[in-house]
Ligand code: FES
């Protein structure tokens with residue numbers, strides 16, 4: 001057993017202590033918000049907070065993480081209300097979204113220690129690769145998150161996770177029942 005705190009809950013992993021933390025989080029704890037990009041420390045898609053520091057979970061073993069406090073994207077906030085999450089949405093700094101959890105984690109660590117980062121500070125602190133090229137928007141979003149953090153600005157809360165089937169039916173009339181046959185379904189959910 002390897003014990004640690006994950007998203008404010010005590011967790012014992014019954015896995016080989018040499019298992020990368022990334023796999024324990026994704027496959028054993030079902031915290032699939034943390035992404036596997038390269039597995040060798042190049043992309044930062046797998047970043048999590050370890051005692052408040054943004055680290056690549058593919059490079060950390062369970063043994064390395066024993067006794068430490070881990071925060072994944074699922075634990076950054078309960079309702080997407082973290083300033084970084086709000087600013088990423090507000091600045092439309094998300095395209096396919098694969099890199100976004102790792103970027104949000106790295107940015108959260110940055111604005112916590114420096115809520116007024118320059119563009120150079122951001123480029124130095126965010127090593128994350130983004131195939132969609134959101135970098136210019138990312139700088140704006142992280143600086144905006146900094147302003148929210150230091151209470152120089154507010155952003156209205158991001159939408160709640162998921163889509164209510166009734167809302168989907170209003171937006172897409174074909175989903176309102178009849179031939180589409182989806183009325184009353186749970187609406188389905190996909191991997192975060
Ligand atoms: S998956 Fe960890 S750095 Fe790419």
Ligand code: FES
Nearest residue numbers: 096099130131132
């Ligand atoms: S938004 Fe697609 S990889 Fe970054």
